Amino acid sequence: MPERADPVPARLALSGVRKSFGAVHALADVRLELRAGEVHALVGENGAGKSTLVKILAGVHAPDAGELTMDGAPLVLTGPADARAAGIAVIYQEPTLFPDLSVAENIFMGRQPLRGLRRIDTAAMRERATELFARLGVPLDPDRPARGLSIADQQLVEIAKALSFEARVLVMDEPTAALSGVEVERLFAVVRSLREAGAAILFISHRFDEVFALSQRITVMRDGRWVSTDPADELDVAQVVRRMVGREVSQLYPKQPTEVGEVILRVRGLNRRGVFADVGFEVRRGEIVALAGLVGAGRSEVVRAIFGVDPYDAGEVLVDGVRLPGGRPAAAMAAGLALVPEDRRQQGLVMELSIERNATLTRRWPLARFGLLGRGAERAAAQTWTQRLQVKAGRLGDPVSTLSGGNQQKVVLAKWLSTVPKVLIVDEPTRGIDVGTKAEVHRLMSQLAGEGVAVLMVSSELPEVLGMADRVLVMHEGRLVSEIARDAATEESVMLAATGQGGRA
Amino acid sequence: MTTTTRPGAGPDAAEVRARSGAAGMRLGHRLFVAREVGIGLALVLLVGVTTAVNPRFLSGQGRQDLMLGATILVVLAVGQAIVIITRNVDLSVGSILGLAAFATGKLFLAMPDAPIVLAVLVGTGLGVLCGVVNGALIAVARVPALVVTLGTLYVFRGIDYSWAAGQQINAADMPSGFKSMGTADLLGIPLLALFAVAVLLVAGFYLKSYRSGRELYAIGSDPAAARLHGIPVGWRVFGALVVSGGLAGLAGVLYAARYGTLDAAAGTGIELNVVAAVVVGGVAIFGGSGSVYGAALGAVLLSTIGSALPVLKVNPFWQQAVVGALILAAIGLDRALAARVANRLRGRKARGA
CATH class of the missing domain: 3.40.50.300 (P-loop containing nucleotide triphosphate hydrolases)
Incomplete structure (x- = not known):
């Protein structure tokens, strides 16, 4: 990283950040520096730790080690409310709206305009939401419930939310993943105007054309570690991909x-x-x-x-x-047919049950004798398949929740492959x-x-x-x-x- | 309900609003009103038919009885609605009511000259205390509200029984000033019912017009998103249970004023009536939507059914079945409405894109 003399401290800086979940090291010694008036891209493969980093910036997770500074002063985030108070707006990969509430309420939740007696000023809230949507150039109705909005529209509501509190730092976790070309262009126009207004922006995307079109600097992460940070014009796609994949x-x-x-x-x-x-x-x-x-x-x-x-x-x-x-x-x-579902913790496995039980769940009946499921038959069947798939486990009788994500996925595969x-x-x-x-x-x-x-x-x-x-x-x-x-x-x-x-x- | 262009608005404004703003507002508004109007109609129909069968049902005394009968259930339903909106439930309200009612009786036994305000404060305060226990267990120990309040249902009732130790407080032991509160009226409306109306209006106003009130809806709508928004979910849920407890305590005082005769079994089993009233009144059992007004209407409807069926000479055994059928109908209606709205919102998007 070329070190330049920088008289103004970065708007938001992270250094030496480490975060583990149990035995899984999500982040190790990560650094990041967001400057005012600059779009900073963060790229990395899925599982590189980008989302964990976002959650740390959002105050959802506290880092195990390392420090955050804002404009040079240390910043401690004990929760999402702190992050918001510090002027950090986060747009998550998956929108986090309240389906039962109106679009306007979703934008201003917790920050509704007030009138006398600290009552919510509904008319002002609707008006400001309408203004925001006009600024974004979208004909969204502030009074409709958020339920039923398309992903793109939900994303726009999230952006309107960030606009509404004049964020000093805007973090966008793959905001364009579900947007069409026109919608992306509209979003970029908004991002550029925010940048010109002096906001520091962290932009996460898998689309390299967007990354290069929008950002001034690019940070690459791999396997929870910081790899490099360079000005965008000194990099090309091939270099970035090589650093991402390693x-x-x-x-x-x-x-x-x-x-x-x-x-x-x-x-x-x-x-x-x-x-x-x-x-x-x-x-x-x-x-x-x-x-x-x-x-x-x-x-x-x-x-x-x-x-x-x-x-x-x-x-x-x-x-x-x-x-x-x-x-x-x-x-x-x-x-x-066999279906290995998307969400293995919720749909693929019974987390509290043992590895052998999970691995043989699909064959409860063939393995049973006279309707009774014997432990021996289960264990033998589980042994065959966990060995074939090289599941790394202490004992087959341990709960499947003790395994790492990859080994859990192997158990799900074993369970379905055993049905041939x-x-x-x-x-x-x-x-x-x-x-x-x-x-x-x-x-x-x-x-x-x-x-x-x-x-x-x-x-x-x-x-x-x-x-x-x-x-x-x-x-x-x-x-x-x-x-x-x-x-x-x-x-x-x-x-x-x-x-x-x-x-x- | 057709939505043609309204005469007042200018043509361009009308067009713009009709395309976006007004359409959504009308949709949302219509849904809200539909439920309340539906219950209101059912109530009018029930009262109408019953009065036609027996005109004395709506006589002066009959009206008083109806209103008095609904009072306690309405107060409890308002508290319960607040809790259910946050995707929790408070099953201990019947026991809190019993405890507060008995405490009120004990207070007057010890101090026959105690002012009524003191009784109200003591009963409500006791309820608040019970609510604090519930809320703390839910928020701190992170145990689901269903389990916590099921536990405290028995705990509070047990305390009530051991305190009462078989004692029964008779109406004769109560000061006449307090008893007259149970029968007094203002312009034909019983004084006790005015308590319920006041509670309802304050709660309705709070939920609609205050940030923390709206946050309760947000929590019920999506608890995970509420956390990401920095909403203090634990504190809000705690607050909801404290309010529910306090209102159950107030209901206990009203119970004591109305019936005068008290033992440790007061209010046994009423919690399920309350939940039923709230659900019939259109508060989604998984939180996020509904209003205290709807819940109150649900409570009035259920208690009116209770009074009307004997007049209609319906076998009392059927009464519970009627209530049950009503709950199932309400839930069925909710599902059907939700599916229709979902389709509609999707359809609109598809057309708009």
């Missing part, structure tokens, strides 16, 4: 060419009102098909409907030409797990496809999608908008389709 990308995704067989899973005209519409595709034996799209595009909802966890209004799901009854996961399992599925559906298979385990999961998927299993993978990580998939299906706002073959799939083509601009490109 290795060659190709070895991460050991995709083997496989023989693609006949169609196993066929989805036709699947429709769920207001969630997704007219979704149809096929997955063949030995093929890995990725379902890409932005957060909230309806991908998880589609695979949940296919597996029968969620209902659908119209359409059909065929496995080997046989129609599956909707809404019955047991029937889907019997037909040879014909179609394996994986939803965000490597979210929040370390790089080593990630590669193992990828190798496993590739190997399964080689054995003739059809794999349908929902993933928000573009490198994973591009590295693993034979075909990429892209969803946008509940519709399948594009199908891209492996050779034609690039970061750009997928992103364009995912933001709803596939037609124009």
Whole structure:
């Protein structure tokens, strides 16, 4: 990092910040310096610790070590209220609105304009919300409830919130992930005007064109550590990617060419009102098909409907030409489907139960004798699969919550692979797990496809999608908008389709 | 309800507002009003039919009885609504009421000349104390309100029983000034009912017009987001339980004034009536929406059903079934409405984009 003589202290500076959750080191010795009138980009892979850093700036987590200073003076944040009082506004990756309250109330919660007797001045609040939306150039109605707003509109409400209290520091955690081109341009115009007004801005994004277009300096993080901070004009995309990944990308995704067989899973005209519409595709034996799209595009909802966890209004799901009854996961399992869900802690595992119990949950009946589940049978079955997947565990009788994220994910995989599925559906298979385990999961998927299993993978990580998939299906706002073959799939083509601009490109 | 252009507003303003602002406001407003109007209509219908069957139902004395009957339930429902709006529940209100009622009786046994204000303060204060216990257990020990207040339901009642030790306080032991409070009226409205009206108006005003009141809704709507907003979730929930406890204590004093005869079993089982009234009144059981006015109307409806069914010669055994059916209908209505609104809001977005 080139050290320049800087007479004015940074607006907000972090140094030596460390944060652990249990045995997991989320951040180690991280530094960051945000200057007034500057957009500072923070890039890194998923799991690099960016979101943890954001939560520290927001006062949600207190760092285990290290210090924060604002304008040179030490700053201690004991909670989100402190951060707000210090003038730090945070826009999270996923909007945090109150669905039952009106848009105006969401913007001004806790800071409503007051009139006599400290009453809330509803008229003034509505007026100021209308002004904010006029400034943002969006026709949002301040009186409607936040429930039912699209992700993009929710994001705009969050931005209006940050505008409303004249933030001195604005932290944006992937604000553009769910926005279309026009919306992104509008957001950038607002960000630039804030910057000119002297705010310090931290901008987190996976889209490099945006990072380079908007920011003056770029900090790269990897595996919870600070890697580098440089002026944006001294860097190029290739350099940034190399620093983010820290290795060659190709070895991460050991995709083997496989023989693609006949169609196993066929989805036709699947429709769920207001969630997704007219979704149809096929997955063949030995093929890995990725379902890409932005957060909230309806991908998880589609695979949940296919597996029968969620209902659908119209359409059909065929496995080997046989129609599956909707809404019955047991029937889907019997037909040879397996679903590794998005959220392993909530949906994939019973956290309090032992590893062996979790690993054999899908085979309670085949393993039972006379309806009684013997411990020996369970343990033997669990042993086989945890060994095959190299789960690193102390004892199989320990609660699954004692495992690291990557090993938990392996237990979920073991549980489903033990049913010997014909179609394996994986939803965000490597979210929040370390790089080593990630590669193992990828190798496993590739190997399964080689054995003739059809794999349908929902993933928000573009490198994973591009590295693993034979075909990429892209969803946008509940519709399948594009199908891209492996050779034609690039970061750009997928992103364009995912933001709803596939037609124009 | 059609929404044609209103005559007063200018054409451009009307167009702009009709497209964005006014449409949403009307939607939100209509929903709010729909529920209250619905309960109001049910109430009018019930009273109308019952009066047609027996005109004495709405005679001077009949009206007084109806209002008195609703008073205690309304006070409890207002407190309960405040708690439920934050996605919590207070099951201990019946026991707090019993404790406060008995304490009021004991106070007058010890000091026959005690001023009524003192009795109100003592009863309410005792309720506040119970609420502090509830709130502290929930906020500090982070135990769900359902479990905490289920526990304190028995604890408070147990204290009540051991304190009373089988003693019963008779109306004759009460000073006449206090007893007359239970029967006095102002312009035809019983004095006790005025307490309930005052409580309702203050609570309604607070929830609508104060930041901390709106924060209660925010907490119930999404507790995690409320924390990220820096809302002191623990303190607010604590406050809600203290208020609920205090109102249950006040209800205990009103109970003592109305019935005069007290033992340790006063108010047993009333907590479920209160929760039922709140839910029927349109407060979502998972918090975030509803109003104390709705809850109060729900309470009036339930207590009126209680008075009307005997007049209508309905077997008293059916009364509980009617209340139960009403709760199920209210919840069914909520689900249907929520689904419709969700579809509508989504539809609007899709059209607008």
